Amino acid sequence: xxxxxxxxxxxxxxxxxxxxxEGKIKDVKITGDFFMYPEEKIVLLxxxxxxxELNEEALKEKLEKIIVQENLDLFGFDxxxxxxxxxxxx
Amino acid sequence: xxGNWKLEIGNFRLLNLHHVNCHSRGGxxxxxxxxxxxxxxxxxxxxxxxxxxxxxxxxxxxxxMALDEVLIKKISSGEVDPSLRFYGWKPxxxxxxxxxSLQAEVDEEKCRERGVDIVxxxxxxxxxxxxxxxxxxxxxxxxxxxxxxxxxxxYQRICGGIIRGLTAFNLSAQFVPLNDIIVGGKKISGNxxxxxxxxxxxxxxILQSVDVDKMFDLLKVPDExxxxxxxxxxxxxxxxxxxxxxxxxxFQSIVDAxxxxxxxxxxxxxxxxxxxxxxxxxxARKLAEEKYAGGQWNYQR
Numbered sequence: 176x177x178x179x180x181x182x183x184x185x186x187x188x189x190x191x192x193x194x195x196x197e198g199k200i201k202d203v204k205i206t207g208d209f210f211m212y213p214e215e216k217i218v219l220l221x222x223x224x225x226x227x228e229l230n231e232e233a234l235k236e237k238l239e240k241i242i243v244q245e246n247l248d249l250f251g252f253d254x255x256x257x258x259x260x261x262x263x264x265x
Numbered sequence: 266x267x268g269n270w271k272l273e274i275g276n277f278r279l280l281n282l283h284h285v286n287c288h289s290r291g292g293x294x295x296x297x298x299x300x301x302x303x304x305x306x307x308x309x310x311x312x313x314x315x316x317x318x319x320x321x322x323x324x325x326x327x328x329x330m331a332l333d334e335v336l337i338k339k340i341s342s343g344e345v346d347p348s349l350r351f352y353g354w355k356p357x358x359x360x361x362x363x364x365x366s367l368q369a370e371v372d373e374e375k376c377r378e379r380g381v382d383i384v385x386x387x388x389x390x391x392x393x394x395x396x397x398x399x400x401x402x403x404x405x406x407x408x409x410x411x412x413x414x415x416x417x418x419x420y421q422r423i424c425g426g427i428i429r430g431l432t433a434f435n436l437s438a439q440f441v442p443l444n445d446i447i448v449g450g451k452k453i454s455g456n457x458x459x460x461x462x463x464x465x466x467x468x469x470x471i472l473q474s475v476d477v478d479k480m481f482d483l484l485k486v487p488d489e490x491x492x493x494x495x496x497x498x499x500x501x502x503x504x505x506x507x508x509x510x511x512x513x514x515x516f517q518s519i520v521d522a523x524x525x526x527x528x529x530x531x532x533x534x535x536x537x538x539x540x541x542x543x544x545x546x547x548x549a550r551k552l553a554e555e556k557y558a559g560g561q562w563n564y565q566r
Contacts, residue, residue, distance in 0.1 A: 178369070180487050187391075188391075190365075190366060190369055192366065192369075204366065204566060205364070206364050206365050206366040206369065206566050207362075207364055207365065208362050208364070208365060208389070208390055208391030208392070209362075209364060209389060209390075210388075210389035210390060210416075210443065210444075210457070210458075211364065211389060212416065212459070212460060213460075213461075214363045214364070214387070214388075214389060214459060217364060248416060250389075250416070250417075250443050251443065
């Protein structure tokens, strides 16, 4: 797994671990010192991007959709910063 | 076992009656007695919600985190009153946030060498080295409407008790969103919150003294070459009660000051001294062993 670290401006430290195959996300873990409620639903964000290409805009859109759908509360990071870190790790 | 009750008293308010203690231990009340209490109080709008005040002294990281979880369950089901607990860590421990990767954050070998526990919290946030500090856990059923529903506001509300408590040492502390308390621009307390089964759990640390070198000896940093510089920066950004007071201050003095702070800041709450029941201790021990002391939970991310 490759790793990327991104300090969200005015936010927390994101560490993404990612395995890509032929430009597509095979496996990913979103870690860091942020807060998200409810916590357990972080796996939904990880599942949602599996199989997707490492395209920052598309990833951001997908993550945003899940965040709204699942009514997730994020503190110290957001869909954009996760997408950015994923692409950095890819 | 009875859960949350909403009673209408007179024609002027709704009252949230949480907790009905069937075992009537340490000040537990029956529904009937409570209703009579309210009637006797008549139009007194300041109903005193009762909170257990627990001082569980020094325990392992796994036990401390397991007890937080056990209390969420017990309070959620209405078996016991909400609580405010103060405690310490023996041995010293590193706790990591729910979302952190243990392997990426903690030097496990160093921790083993130094006899330092490692545990993953139920709450988000960063890695914390628990050594010379006072830790608290506050469990509040959301139905009580005691704290704002908005997460940021509720952090601030609960941190108010700590800020008030620190005035005992002539410290003027401030809340800094999302989850820090600072004195003179430096962090003295970190806090983290989760909400589960209708119960808000906020726990946090108040530094008695701080040893940044010791802390970084146990943590991994993204860039080892920058470690020295990072330590210098962190030393400038962190402080402790003893550092601010310029003298040694006992663990118990800090606990007493914080209790006083919470009592003043939560004037509508009646805090009463209580201890853990044998069952609670046993459940926490079991959960500590099964979940927090190792394996799957600690390494899940």
